[in-house]
Amino acid sequence: MSLVADPGLVSESEDVQTRTRGYASYLGLKVLGAIGSLMFMLVVNFFLFRVLPGDPARTLGRGRLTTDAQKAAFNKAYGLNQPLPEQFWTFLKNTAHGDLGISIQYRVPVSHLIWERLWPTVLLVGTSTILATVIGVYLGIRGAWKRGGRFDKISTSLSLTLYSMPEWWLGLMLIAGLGVGFWFVPGIFPTGGLHSPDVNPSSLHGILDTTWHLVLPVTTLTLAYLADYSLIMRSSLLDELGEDYLLTARAKGLRDVQVRNRHAVRNAMLPTTTIIALNIGFVVSGAITVETVFSIPGLGLLSIDALQAPDFWVLQGFFLVASAGVILANLVANLIYGWLDPRVRT
Amino acid sequence: MTDPSLLEIRDLHVTYATGEGALPAVRGVDLTVDRGQIVGVAGESGCGKSTLASTILRLQPVNATVTGEVRFNGRDILTMKWGELRAVRWAGASIVFQGALHSLNPVHRIGAQIAEALHVHSSGLGETTVTGRIDELLGQVGLDPERARAYPHQLSGGQKQRVMIAMALACDPELVVADEPTTALDVMVQAQVLSVLSDLVRDRGVGMLMISHDLSVLADLCDRITVMYAGRVVEEGPAAKVFADPLHPYAGALSAAFPRVGDPAARFAPAGLPGDPPDPRHLAGGCSFAPRCPRAADVCLPAEPELVTYAEGRAAACVRIGEPLSPAERSRDHHA
């Protein structure tokens, strides 16, 4: 603890050092951190399947390998007889080359499988996240600015209820209501799947068809995310409302809207981005459940199917991709935060 | 005097509605500031002076009820239309806020924050005009124009305070309200900031309302001083007189609390007044200073004393002024 309570009390003759490291070094630091997390993830991924109880060959080739000869061949192919450090090295090398093993169920390289199934998931999650962010942030801002008003009360109650709801249950309700139909509500949307059976997905008709199939799933995820985001944004903005610099802004003669957008919201975006980033992990989870409920052939459904077999190479590859996705999303969020808040760059 | 004063506050009452009852922060304050005049407002925290400052530009919080008049060049700010109020804000009267530590937006560069004030009040300003003006303003407060690119967290407390002053002068206001501009600054920086302020007043003829709990600072700088206690004015008069020869016991205590450099007797004087400022929600009814007053007597208890005018343009609200001291009081006074 310094003897001077406030560093600002230091005499002006020592000018404050502007040790601006700048955005570039902040970026570099964060990328290094992400790589570190990735390394940790690879270690966890490796050990999950090999160190946990059970003979690796039995675990990894469960149900498929019965004879000793088969087991021996399996062990040799995946180096399971080697000491653990060597296995890990093999694993790293293979992963770096994109060799994630062969799927037991589909008999194709896992990497191909993942690549194939990646796009529906990205489409679903990407669209929902963008929509949810835009709508959720707007709702949060409007609610917080006129706190306690009718809009705020309704919006907050709705958000709280949606937030407390499992997103897949919401999906089920939407299917029941708008897919199958009940009472007087017609079931106009498809109840599942990504494409209609006899339509070419790449044609214009096919694209429209795919979009139509995605309406309910995207609505489900968007509603689930936006509840969370609007609550976070509202809370962050309410935190900012007590700050002194807003008084300065109003004293300068700015209009209410200008004070809100240029000052309050601008600052409230900082904690909002951080918390939204922390929630990215749940975005992956949401995709899994919604794909299951709507039978969308994406990564999520792939993992659930792989669980039945169990198809360990697929699961290992999936876990890797899911973790890498979270790390990447966190990195992006950190970079955005660093761009928004000059204080972390110094 | 047919010309209206620059600032004329009449019978201002500001009451906050809190969860625990109504809190009267300002209870009937009259104040006048003329052009080229520096008026000081002195008092402890909680006496209502900061509420006064923000109410002048109608910046009081939503839960505050305001009655009375705040006339700026004859026009009442409290009843102005929104558009006129926004024009008066900053271009007519500006505020240098207390604790500039948090009064600047941490994510905008300080040059941009000053420029914002300029853009609000003049449309279509070219970039060079704006940059030139910012450099000029920063220079006037003794800051390097390069600092315009800095963020608030890169500046020291004194530098931030000077930025606030520069920003307050950006639109050439006629009145500047300085709310505790030197609190939380060390003595050397304080002296610099005060000299900047006084130069600006002399050179430009702006009127200044300066708020502080430090009576010695006000005595140096101000032409007149108003002393507030528990939301009311308890003494008012020429600065030097109020400081050197206070009429009201509270003003006396404030004055004695700060040792005068060069006065050897002051080194032996115990500083500080016992007790705390009263809770505005639970005022006894008599003189609100009575519980802590060294001169309190039974005559002080029935009613709150009125502000009475004395010679030499002075006024005070105490019923015991002009009465001789009792022996007990005299000895207490001697040691105070």
Place this chain on the structure above:
Amino acid sequence: MTTTNESTGTVPVSARRLTRQRRVAAWKRGWAQFRTHRSGMVGLGILVFFVLVALLAPILASSQGLDVTTANGPVLGAPSGHYLLGTDENGRSVLTLLIWGSRISLFVGLLATLISMVIGTLLGLVSGYFGGWIGRITFRLTEWFLVIPFLPLAIVLASVLGRSLFNIVLVIGVTSWPGTALLIRSQTLSIKERAYVERAEAIGAGRWHQIGKHVLPNVMPMVFANTTLTVAIAILSETTLSFLGLGDPTRTSWGSMLDSAFEIGSITTGSWWYIVPPGVCVVLVVLAFTLIGQALEEVLNPRLRARS
């Protein structure tokens, strides 16, 4: 330390007594404030209701009703006088399943939260209080665990260890402690700055003594508020994991009910009594915890209080 007053003759009070008195007074104040929050009280009411249902399950509905072999109701029967919420695909009363399911849903959620809070608070305290490499390493560890995606981990663990409730508890515990740890850490850091911690150091108080006597009591309120919000997430997680079939197939929880309901196509057959009530129960319980947690946060954080 004693306080005596010659004129009134009050009893000398020990320091410990005084602290306890003050703490009790603080709790009473906090409760009084909490009571003013309508939403928090509603949440508390809902929670008490469900806890009572879970505790009184044997009284409210015979556990025989869970037995698949002795069930003799209609398959997916609509609600009737005898079966208030209809029956499932095995002929069991949905209401019975719902009542007994509350036990698993609440229990798993609370147990997982307990694990998460213990780990999170401990590591949060350590990384906040201790500087140097201990603090840094624990912080790094917290950041790493933060990026582990919850559901993929659950799926992977289920594949390797098999499906069980223990797995669910483990996964939720392992993935939710970092959030708590970060919160506790920042709280600890700000408490560390306060003067009385310095003074305690100056008089030579040991580190763990400090953490126990000074830091922990001030962190506890925040831990408390965070716990309720964590339970909400834990219950949601358990429901999701059970829905995906990662839990114990022999134990009924609201999530497993929804799993069965989904698997047999309740939506297409219109068996709303099977698929709607468990979901509604989950929403109510999670909402209850969330409301309580928010009200607690407002009680404990004076700044938040000012804005409601």
